[in-house]
Amino acid sequence: MAIGDLADRTGLSVSAIRFYETKGLVTPARNAGGQRRFLRSDIRRLSFVLIAQELGFTIAEIAGYLKGLPDGRSPTKADWTRISKTFRHQLDRKIETLTRLRDRLDGCIGCGCLSLESCALYNPEDRAARSGTGPRFVVGPSPGELE
Incomplete structure (x- = not known):
C-alpha cells in the first residue's frame, strides 16, 4: 500500500x-x-x-x-x-x-511537602522519604507499608 x-x-x-x-x-x-x-x-x-x-x-x-x-x-x-x-x-x-x-490524588501522595494537614496523618515525619524521592505513595509502597 x-x-x-x-x-x-x-x-x-x-x-x-x-x-x-x-x-x-x-x-x-x-x-x-x-x-x-x-x-x-x-x-x-x-x-x-x-x-x-x-x-x-x-x-x-x-x-x-x-x-x-x-x-x-x-x-x-x-x-x-x-x-x-x-x-x-x-x-x-x-x-x-x-x-x-x-x-490518592485528592489526598496525600507522599511527596514530602508536609504542607497539608492530612500529611501528619498519612506521612508523619515524612516517612515516605525513606523509600526514595518523589511521590512515594504513587510510585512506591502504600502508606501502610512504610511503617
Missing part, C-alpha cells in the same frame, strides 16, 4: 509515517520507482505505536517491543502474542500506578 493510503487508514500524516520509519517502527519496501510500499500489517504496527504513545511509552520503548516482530512479512498471532507478554507486564505496572494516582 502507498504511504498516502496508509496515512488515510491510520489518521497519521505522511510526515509522521516517515518519522516512524526513521525510528525503525515501520520498514517499507521500495518499488522500481523508489516509492515506499507498506504492508497492510503496518496499519496494526502504527496503531500499536499510537496507543502505546498515548499511554506514555517512549518511541525507544515502542521500538524495542516492535523489534520482536518479523520484517518483510505480516506478523502472525503468535508473533503478536510473544511481544504482548512483555508489553502486558509494563502496561500492568502503568495501570497500577495510574490507579494509585487516581485514588
Whole structure:
C-alpha cells in the first residue's frame, strides 16, 4: 500500500509515517520507482505505536517491543502474542500506578511537602522519604507499608 493510503487508514500524516520509519517502527519496501510500499500489517504496527504513545511509552520503548516482530512479512498471532507478554507486564505496572494516582490524588501522595494537614496523618515525619524521592505513595509502597 502507498504511504498516502496508509496515512488515510491510520489518521497519521505522511510526515509522521516517515518519522516512524526513521525510528525503525515501520520498514517499507521500495518499488522500481523508489516509492515506499507498506504492508497492510503496518496499519496494526502504527496503531500499536499510537496507543502505546498515548499511554506514555517512549518511541525507544515502542521500538524495542516492535523489534520482536518479523520484517518483510505480516506478523502472525503468535508473533503478536510473544511481544504482548512483555508489553502486558509494563502496561500492568502503568495501570497500577495510574490507579494509585487516581485514588490518592485528592489526598496525600507522599511527596514530602508536609504542607497539608492530612500529611501528619498519612506521612508523619515524612516517612515516605525513606523509600526514595518523589511521590512515594504513587510510585512506591502504600502508606501502610512504610511503617
